[in-house]
Amino acid sequence: MALFRYPRPLPSEITPRDMYLSRRSLIGGAAALGAVSATADAETLQTHPGPYSGNLTPTPHEDVTHYNNFYEFGMGKADPATQSQAFHPLPWTLEITGLVRRPVRLDVEQLLRSPAIEERIYRMRCVEAWSMVIPWDGIPLAMLLKDADPDPRATHVAFESIVRPSEMPGQNEALSGIQWPYVEGLRLDEAMNPLTLLALGIYGETLPNQTGAPLRLVVPWKYGFKGIKSIQRIRLLDHEPPTTWNRLAPDEYGFYANVNPQVDHPRWSQATERVIGAHSLFGATRQPTLMFNGYGEQVADLYRGMDLRKNF
Amino acid sequence: MSPHSTHAVPGVSGILKRHWRLVLYPVGMIPAVWLVWQGQHGALGADPVNVFERSLGLWAFRFLLACLALAPLRRFTGLNLLRYRRLTGLLAFFYASLHLLAYVGLDHGFDWSVLWVDITHRYFIILGMSALVLLIPLALTSNALSMRLLRRRWKFLHRLIYPAAILAGIHFFLSFKTLNSVSAPYLAALALILLSRFLPRSRTGNGI
Numbered sequence: 237m238a239l240f241r242y243p244r245p246l247p248s249e250i251t252p253r254d255m256y257l258s259r260r261s262l263i264g265g266a267a268a269l270g271a272v273s274a275t276a277d278a279e280t281l282q283t284h285p286g287p288y289s290g291n292l293t294p295t296p297h298e299d300v301t302h303y304n305n306f307y308e309f310g311m312g313k314a315d316p317a318t319q320s321q322a323f324h325p326l327p328w329t330l331e332i333t334g335l336v337r338r339p340v341r342l343d344v345e346q347l348l349r350s351p352a353i354e355e356r357i358y359r360m361r362c363v364e365a366w367s368m369v370i371p372w373d374g375i376p377l378a379m380l381l382k383d384a385d386p387d388p389r390a391t392h393v394a395f396e397s398i399v400r401p402s403e404m405p406g407q408n409e410a411l412s413g414i415q416w417p418y419v420e421g422l423r424l425d426e427a428m429n430p431l432t433l434l435a436l437g438i439y440g441e442t443l444p445n446q447t448g449a450p451l452r453l454v455v456p457w458k459y460g461f462k463g464i465k466s467i468q469r470i471r472l473l474d475h476e477p478p479t480t481w482n483r484l485a486p487d488e489y490g491f492y493a494n495v496n497p498q499v500d501h502p503r504w505s506q507a508t509e510r511v512i513g514a515h516s517l518f519g520a521t522r523q524p525t526l527m528f529n530g531y532g533e534q535v536a537d538l539y540r541g542m543d544l545r546k547n548f
Numbered sequence: 549m550s551p552h553s554t555h556a557v558p559g560v561s562g563i564l565k566r567h568w569r570l571v572l573y574p575v576g577m578i579p580a581v582w583l584v585w586q587g588q589h590g591a592l593g594a595d596p597v598n599v600f601e602r603s604l605g606l607w608a609f610r611f612l613l614a615c616l617a618l619a620p621l622r623r624f625t626g627l628n629l630l631r632y633r634r635l636t637g638l639l640a641f642f643y644a645s646l647h648l649l650a651y652v653g654l655d656h657g658f659d660w661s662v663l664w665v666d667i668t669h670r671y672f673i674i675l676g677m678s679a680l681v682l683l684i685p686l687a688l689t690s691n692a693l694s695m696r697l698l699r700r701r702w703k704f705l706h707r708l709i710y711p712a713a714i715l716a717g718i719h720f721f722l723s724f725k726t727l728n729s730v731s732a733p734y735l736a737a738l739a740l741i742l743l744s745r746f747l748p749r750s751r752t753g754n755g756i
Binding site: 512522 | 584587592596600656662665666725728732
């Protein structure tokens with residue numbers, strides 16, 4: 237495995253801390269007035285730089301938190317940020333069950349204080365052909381799965397999100413045909429790969445509701461929809477579990493969903509991607525999409541001998 | 549037929565009445581100008597090209613629906629706005645052309661290798677492209693001279709707007725990952741307009 241230097245992003249690329257703080261004091265002030273739920277407030281995490289971050293410049297905080305898909309809060313890219321205020325991510329219990337010798341129930345408030353939390357700056361490639369660079373803070377999933385001690389029969393990992401229509405307006409949208417909860421899955425070896433992260437924060441702070449509070453999956457070599465948000469239950473299985481987008485459109489979204497510039501989506505090319513963060517209509521850029529989103533060195537072995545056109 | 553079309557009405561309102569096109573065409577282009585202005589001032593958000601491209605497509609579809617709605621509107625309510633058919637139709641064509649230009653130029657940077665695969669392989673793109681192609685002869689013959697020259701054939705030719713609208717509707721539906729409360733009202737409107745063609749002529753309908 238390649239040895240990765242750990243280049244920090246340029247200080248100029250990161251939104252200054254006091255700018256956040258002043259923004260948060262605004263939110264706090266509003267919360268005091270009862271306008272915004274206090275749970276929307278982000279808290280600083282104890283985190284330290286981890287491996288695999290490469291030489292990447294993070295997308296601005298504002299874009300990462302105000303342009304994303306989280307259909308539980310609506311279908312527009314701005315909906316998650318504007319319609320997730322009523323969501324209460326804490327208290328939260330994460331269950332790891334199924335084919336494990338030691339089923340685990342984790343108090344996420346404790347997990348948020350774990351010294352194992354590290355920063356991973358990853359590329360994020362959406363299946364819709366846009367991309368970002370996100371500084372996550374989290375714990376390698378493998379670490380938690382090992383604690384649960386997987387049974388040798390286990391081959392796959394199933395993830396399940398939450399159903400709370402009273403706090404998640406998108407779950408009342410009957411037209412979409414999405415069955416809640418959102419479910420995702422990985423092969424066990426994919427889940428155990430050191431890149432696979434259970435993220436608890438971004439930019440050194442707890443996840444805002446719209447990005448999957450209080451904890452979510454990050455699998456940087458796969459399309460973003462594999463990164464299931466607000467996870468309640470992880471189950472180890474001896475078969476491939478169903479996944480939400482595959483259930484909705486099996487010809488468009490496969491179980492694997494590895495980033496692959498050679499395998500196009502039926503409706504658009506996956507060869508290139510729009511880089512998020514330019515903001516100017518005529519200054520926006522496109523860049524070539526990398527095989528496995530640039531993480532081939534770490535994950536290509538997982539798929540040796542597989543037809544990735546068939547297993548898309 | 550219409551009293552105001554033959555003799556002059558003095559004053560500003562008279563000028564407006566006779567030259568409403570001069571006013572309404574620019575008005576119809578306000579959304580395009582507004583989108584470009586927003587795009588240049590960073591007001592289209594984190595993915596401006598995508599928002600720009602989709603918004604232009606949506607405006608094209610809106611004007612297409614407005615154009616199609618005028619005949620049933622007169623039939624079922626008696627309100628005669630048929631004189632705006634050319635205006636709305638041409639604006640639909642204008643926005644569809646800008647939508648195409650945004651897709652080809654802004655989104656894909658005139659990368660013909662990518663565009664060629666899109667146009668030849670992807671039903672989503674082929675549907676939208678076909679809708680625009682069907683609108684071209686309609687835009688070209690949307691003048692009084694063509695109407696005179698083509699006579700009966702003009703009416704027949706302009707029925708192409710129906711297949712164009714159906715193709716555009718499917719293209720619009722496919723531009724979202726699932727059906728949703730944004731796209732559903734437009735699709736319902738299209739379905740209603742198309743179905744209204746098949747409703748039997750009502751005897752109580754007035755003959756304006």
